[in-house]
Amino acid sequence: MNEDRVKWNIAPFSVELRCTPKSVNLVFDAMSEAEVPPNYLLVTSSRHLRLPGARELKVTRINDGIFMAVGEGSKFLFKVTNTGVEDVNYEKSSVLSVLEDFGGTALMGELVEAASRKLNMPKEQVREEIAFLIRIGKLRARRNLIEIVKQSFY
CATH class of the missing domain: 2.20.25 (N-terminal domain of TfIIb)
Structure with a gap:
């Protein structure tokens, strides 16, 4: 449903979608609960929808x-x-392993220097990986201190 809202680049030919009463539906960019049939498999939406039993x-x-x-x-x-x-x-990231060698906490400069040397990576690449690991919640930065985040629900 709402296939007109999705750009299909899956084949060099057009794909004809057919639904029957027994079909399981994929609903893209639903704007309201009224656009979601009872037999859906996946619904994407930029809005909060109240769908019973949905994850x-x-x-x-x-x-x-x-x-x-x-x-x-x-x-x-x-x-x-x-x-x-x-x-x-990213549990086994190379920069994470270097930080574990420091006991899970290190100053940014020390971590960049050690990881660059140990992993034979340019310092800028190490900084980019640290920034990425911070964005995904694997590391935390407090002032100039970098530490591994221990999360209980991974």
């Missing part, structure tokens, strides 16, 4: 093609590529 996740774009979904006591990352949707796991 609600808030999806935020973190980076190019990388998104974070949060809701119902869970938080996970995924990326959208040309081949589909893939899980993203």
Whole structure:
């Protein structure tokens, strides 16, 4: 439903969508509950919809093609590529492992220097990864101190 609101770039030919009474529906960009049939599988909306029994996740774009979904006591990352949707796991990030060597906390300059040397990465690339890890909630920055965030619902 609302397929006119989605740009379909999945095939070099047009895709004809057909619904029957037994169809399970994908509803894109629903503006109200009235646009959602009782037999839906997935509903996307920029508005808060009250759908009985539905799981609600808030999806935020973190980076190019990388998104974070949060809701119902869970938080996970995924990326959208040309081949589909893939899980993203930054638990074993190389910069995180260097920070763990410091005991989970280090000054920004010390972490950048140590990670750059140990991982053979340019310092700017290390800073970018630290900024990314802060955005996704794996690290926390307090003044010049970087620390690993321990979250209970991962």
